[in-house]
Amino acid sequence: MAHWLIKSEPSSYSWDRLVADGCTNWSGVRNFTARANLKAMKKGDRIFFYHSNEGLAIVGICEVAKEAYPDPGDETGRFVQVDIAPVAPVPKPVTLVAIKAEPKLADMKLVRQGRLSVSPVTEEEWRLICRMGGVKA
DNA sequence: GCCAACGTTGGC
């Protein structure tokens, strides 16, 4: 199973809102690298939910509920969306500061390519961040 | 609110 990280500004769509909604379509991605990642997602893959601009931390874990399908909001028909559902909150949100302070996470896409909104997370990174966040395995 | 990074667009 692959792991991923998606970002959202809490002011536009927060973790709390995802929990309240139970499921949502992750649309509006207009970046080819991010799109490639969306397309690679498989049902059941786990995803870190990161709050950008405010909070700056990984606050929750969600999963792919439906694999990539066309984003109806995209007039060009080139982009896709997936459906995601919340799995569990991260008890101790893992901040960007903490991630940057951890040498083992220095190569994370989140750090290396800050603007990418959908990025892959390696197995090692996933486990370490879960530990840092107090997530039970 | 500013600014740096970087991806996309469009003219040539």
Place this chain on the structure above:
DNA sequence: GCCAACGTTGGC
């Protein structure tokens, strides 16, 4: 197909 201009993202 290259490259400059532009727009957007996101950390600070």
